Amino acid sequence: MGSIQLKDLRKSFDGLEIIKGVNLEIKDGEFMVFVGPSGCGKSTLLRLIAGLEEVTSGTIISDDRDVTRLQPFDRHMAMVFQSYALYPHMTVRQNIEFALKTIKLPKAEIARKTAEAARILKLEPYLDRKPAALSGGQRQRVAIGRAIVREPSAFLFDEPLSNLDAALRTETRIEIARLHETLSGTIIYVTHDQVEAMTLADRIAVLSDGQLMQCDTPQMLYERPVNRFVAQFIGSPKMNLLPASGEDGKTVMLAGGSKAITVEGGYTGKVAELGLRSEHLRLGSSMDAPLTGTVSHVEYLGADASIFVTLTSGEALNLRGVGRELPEVGAEVGLLFEPSDIHLFDADGLALREYA
Amino acid sequence: MANESLKENRILATPVVVFLLAMLGFPAVLDLIYSVSTVSFENLRDPTISGFGNYREVLGDPYFWSAVSFSTRFGLLTAALETALGLFLAVFLAPLIHRRFWLMAIFMMPMIIAPSMMGLMYRLVLHEFVGPLPYYLFEFFGESPAFLSPQLAFRTLVVIETLQWTPFTLLLFYTAYSSIPNDIREAAKVDGTRGLRLFTHIELPALLPTLVVAFGIRFIDGFRVFDNIYVLIGSGAGGSSTSLSIYIYTAFFKSADIGKALAASVLLFVVAFGLLWLVGWLLKKRRPA
Ligand SMILES: Nc1ncnc2c1ncn2[C@@H]1O[C@H](COP(=O)(O)OP(=O)(O)O)[C@@H](O)[C@H]1O
Numbered sequence: 050m051g052s053i054q055l056k057d058l059r060k061s062f063d064g065l066e067i068i069k070g071v072n073l074e075i076k077d078g079e080f081m082v083f084v085g086p087s088g089c090g091k092s093t094l095l096r097l098i099a100g101l102e103e104v105t106s107g108t109i110i111s112d113d114r115d116v117t118r119l120q121p122f123d124r125h126m127a128m129v130f131q132s133y134a135l136y137p138h139m140t141v142r143q144n145i146e147f148a149l150k151t152i153k154l155p156k157a158e159i160a161r162k163t164a165e166a167a168r169i170l171k172l173e174p175y176l177d178r179k180p181a182a183l184s185g186g187q188r189q190r191v192a193i194g195r196a197i198v199r200e201p202s203a204f205l206f207d208e209p210l211s212n213l214d215a216a217l218r219t220e221t222r223i224e225i226a227r228l229h230e231t232l233s234g235t236i237i238y239v240t241h242d243q244v245e246a247m248t249l250a251d252r253i254a255v256l257s258d259g260q261l262m263q264c265d266t267p268q269m270l271y272e273r274p275v276n277r278f279v280a281q282f283i284g285s286p287k288m289n290l291l292p293a294s295g296e297d298g299k300t301v302m303l304a305g306g307s308k309a310i311t312v313e314g315g316y317t318g319k320v321a322e323l324g325l326r327s328e329h330l331r332l333g334s335s336m337d338a339p340l341t342g343t344v345s346h347v348e349y350l351g352a353d354a355s356i357f358v359t360l361t362s363g364e365a366l367n368l369r370g371v372g373r374e375l376p377e378v379g380a381e382v383g384l385l386f387e388p389s390d391i392h393l394f395d396a397d398g399l400a401l402r403e404y405a
Numbered sequence: 406m407a408n409e410s411l412k413e414n415r416i417l418a419t420p421v422v423v424f425l426l427a428m429l430g431f432p433a434v435l436d437l438i439y440s441v442s443t444v445s446f447e448n449l450r451d452p453t454i455s456g457f458g459n460y461r462e463v464l465g466d467p468y469f470w471s472a473v474s475f476s477t478r479f480g481l482l483t484a485a486l487e488t489a490l491g492l493f494l495a496v497f498l499a500p501l502i503h504r505r506f507w508l509m510a511i512f513m514m515p516m517i518i519a520p521s522m523m524g525l526m527y528r529l530v531l532h533e534f535v536g537p538l539p540y541y542l543f544e545f546f547g548e549s550p551a552f553l554s555p556q557l558a559f560r561t562l563v564v565i566e567t568l569q570w571t572p573f574t575l576l577l578f579y580t581a582y583s584s585i586p587n588d589i590r591e592a593a594k595v596d597g598t599r600g601l602r603l604f605t606h607i608e609l610p611a612l613l614p615t616l617v618v619a620f621g622i623r624f625i626d627g628f629r630v631f632d633n634i635y636v637l638i639g640s641g642a643g644g645s646s647t648s649l650s651i652y653i654y655t656a657f658f659k660s661a662d663i664g665k666a667l668a669a670s671v672l673l674f675v676v677a678f679g680l681l682w683l684v685g686w687l688l689k690k691r692r693p694a
């Protein structure tokens with residue numbers, strides 16, 4: 050019904066390769082999120098799938114059908130644009146109906162589908178307004194309405210929330226999640242915001258510089274990032290990285306540290322860096338802690354606090370503290386962590402830990 | 406707050422209003438006074454007010470009505486042709502112009518030439534005996550239409566005017582066409598709209614305000630046409646190419662019928678103003694929707 054396969058997909062603009070060979074399989078009914086920093090090629094990849102850009106090489110399969118060279122419409126996908134791209138001279142109703150009229154559906158059916166979409170999206174009071182007379186959130190819903198009446202095999206969203214203010218963004222995010230449950234269609238959703246990605250996705254494809262870094266569930270991306278880029282991109286604040294060494298496959302040593310850390314499950318390769326998320330670090334006495342330093346800055350956030358520590362070795366670290374137990378700036382502290390929470394990377398940034 | 410901005414508006418608008426009053430107001434008042442006076446070159450500074458006789462005379466003059474008819478037909482036809490042609494060329498050439506914008510400079514050439522020079526040029530080109538166009542037509546087909554004869558003058562003039570001013574509408578339409586957001590086109594494409602339907606349902610509505618403006622401006626400009634016609638054929642045999650402006654000019658300088666000429670010019674002004682207002686109203690009506 051709505052599975053999509055990308056096989057070694059490449060795209061160049063004026064000889065410059067922007068998408069550098071992406072292989073990806075999107076399952077029917079899956080909520081897939083493309084995430085990555087701005088300019089990494091997310092929109093381009095989505096537009097290749099939609100048929101708005103011509104593929105340089107590679108194949109796009111939709112439901113066992115090669116759609117690589119097909120016109121956008123013949124791919125049976127609907128797209129919601131970042132700018133909404135509503136037709137300004139048409140009312141909300143006309144906007145929603147337009148695609149159905151283009152394929153000359155019977156009038157009664159058009160009316161039924163439009164009414165259904167308006168009901169799901171709570172657009173009934175606005176059907177006779179023009180887009181200019183709508184708020185950002187309402188325009189967003191019209192754009193979604195225009196997509197769902199077509200009953201496409203897949204919905205493509207390009208940063209649909211980026212033009213909304215923060216409060217509306219959360220609300221619309223929840224609506225989109227609910228919509229996915231209602232429609233149970235395949236969704237490909239592009240965002241640069243990892244919170245959106247984590248909260249919405251069944252699986253996330255992390256892109257960097259036109260390449261697929263990792264595609265997995267939010268939990269797996271968070272727990273087992275395959276490289277330093279994914280480790281630092283997913284999770285907020287960014288994962289701390291400390292120089293470390295070790296090549297025996299069982300223990301690692303922090304640079305300047307005295308005690309070896311035993312790695313649960315072992316690892317393969319030559320360790321260059323050790324990664325620790327700020328939420329996996331705890332403050333402790335400086336006596337027996339593997340890491341010691343002084344508190345350089347504290348950001349109070351209410352329930353949490355973001356505590357910045359400068360280690361004795363000179364490295365800066367960030368850890369999540371409890372809002373009610375703030376350390377003094379300048380205090381000598383020790384930092385504790387569970388050996389199972391560490392991430393190990395080699396000099397090229399590849400993750401080294403073995404998991405059971 | 407509202408009062409504040411009203412006051413600001415007034416202060417900001419004052420220089421423009423003073424300028425307009427000085428530049429346009431004085432001649433306009435003079436115009437109005439002369440149009441209701443008995444006046445000739447001898448008593449220009451001392452006209453005697455004589456009521457609406459001039460207007461009556463103008464409205465009773467069959468040459469006035471044929472000039473009105475000429476100007477209206479000429480204005481409507483050239484405006485329609487220029488708008489249609491400009492729109493077609495803008496859409497058709499948009500991909501080309503987009504990549505090579507310097508082409509626009511070449512398309513703009515006819516507009517740069519003064520209309521009177523244009524008239525002069527065509528007077529040479531189309532001249533029955535020395536003109537190259539009739540010469541080659543004779544050479545290849547054995548006959549050539551008399552382009553400047555009373556029977557063909559209107560058509561010739563329409564073609565010349567259209568050739569000169571289509572670049573203007575092309576420029577307007579190209580600007581409007583290339584400012585249509587591309588994602589609207591893409592959204593339509595994803596939804597299965599292509600080719601003609603894309604143009605008629607998505608692009609044309611976006612161009613509609615420009616269409617009204619282009620047609621309005623070109624109509625007014627065509628309606629008051631003077632120089633190219635005057636240089637090319639003058640008022641024509643039996644007034645066959647007398648536009649309203651030429652009628653006014655002839656009455657003023659040739660017949661020294663100053664009152665009559667100015668009465669006609671006031672009528673022209675009223676019509677032009679009415680049309681401008683109509684265009685403005687049409688545009689405004691579309692916007693709040
Ligand atoms: N039509 C185009 N022509 C040339 N370069 C393009 C075009 N579209 C995108 N690019 C380039 O491709 C890169 C990726 O763009 P995009 O896919 O929009 O990034 P993202 O959506 O991840 O922010 C950018 O460097 C951009 O400049």
Ligand SMILES: [Mg+2]
Pocket residue numbers: 091092093208
């Ligand atoms: Mg983008």
